[in-house]
Amino acid sequence: MGKYKGYLIDLDGTMYRGEEKIDAASRFVKQLEKKDLPYLFVTNNSSRTPKEVAEKLVSMDIPATEEHVFTTSMATAQFIKQTYGKVNVYMIGERGLEDALVKQGLNLTDKEIEAVVMGIDRQINYEKLAVACLAVRNGAAFLSTNGDVAIPTERGLMPGNGSLTSVVHVSTGVTPKFIGKPESVIVDQALAVLGTERHETLMVGDNYQTDIMAGINATMDTLIVHTGVTSVEQLAEEKIQPTYAIHTLDEWDWEI
Template sequence: MKKYRGYLLDLDGTMYAGTRVIEGAKEFIEYLSNHNLPYLFVTNNASKRPDEVAEKLTQMGFVATADNVVTSAMATASYIAAESPGATVYVVGGTGIRQALMDEGLVIKDSEHVDYVVIGLDVDINYEKLSTACLAVRNGAKFISTNPDTSIPTERGFLPGNGALTSVITVSTGVQPKFIGKPMETIMNKAVDIIKLPKEEIVMIGDLYMTDIMSGINAGIDTLHVQTGVSTYEQVMAEQVPPTYSVKNLMEVIKLYEQ
């Protein structure tokens, strides 16, 4: 297996499952840290700020700071700021997406007359929020969704994800959003900009083919599938474009690197 200079890593199903640390994950991050190999956790979760994501990882025993985290909220804010600096935005979402937008100098407005409507996972979603978003889109606002995940894994089971909430606005208005998070190239380009390495020197690591592995494929980055989450080895190898590598867990990678 090729040794890379930079690593992009999924979280749920790759680093942890709920509150359980996945075998080999913590050791792999320690290996990267000890060998001064840069790594970024790339998450579709737009509801949390990078420091909140890092805090959870640290509490679970991982070596992580806010600088190690790239969220779909960060990628969304960067995308809008590059396209329309200082734009007005109506937001459906949590603190993560709101903070990211403000950090990029964008103006959040509780109005039906804005430049953009942005939706991220909002656990306090209600009819009024969706109504305002729909009216703003009908009034001509550009429609952005942080990620297309239709469900998210929790201790209770799979709950509605941001893609499911987004679909309400799409069905009502007939307008398809631009998605930013995995498997889209936009979030990967944000990660590449931060890690500052050529794409051929980077690998994307994750468990789910349709988001993690496809995000790497769409961005022209090598992929490493870990058999610790949703997609099985048999499933990913049957795909038209399989991952570059597939391993049982990340301990296998350490052993291969140390040979």
């Protein structure tokens, strides 16, 4: 029996690559199930609901239910409610973020705005950005689901939420509170949901800058798998190394 009693697991690049299956990922999660080890998928993707994420995982032969999914939208909504209460929120974002904010009982509005929250929004326009800028200048809290500057797609690297958020940041001079990886906010919340101790939980991901840094910032052990963003060569240049590094999840030694 290994030392880790719980697993926080990244999605894109770790469980799949866009629409492409990663077979070792399916085997890895099936092992977790078999060993009765709790796990939670932790994603910076704010656009999808937990249900949609679970459906995608199941379609890729990865055991998952809604309860196995923790999105940065959920973390952001929870953070807002805990920090500010049931305030008036102006949202720029997609269904996943809207769903999470509503579930926390927050009031979505463009009037008397007390908090502005930005997530990826492929229907973004000037008016939305203007309302956000005016509210932030007027003293509203300013939050962003994640700082990812680019999203990998078949067309190439598209603008990520971090770059959209920069419009309001640059225009107002107010720095947003980011919630997603590599911030520890999302990890701390995910640990509370998972219910395992921090020192007995492993953070698993492919992206050094987000997944591994999130684990490091949250003082957790980390496992990088080179099936996505960060190459072996890129990792070698990082000063702080993850606890473990493997080429595919099949290499994970369950005895550790």
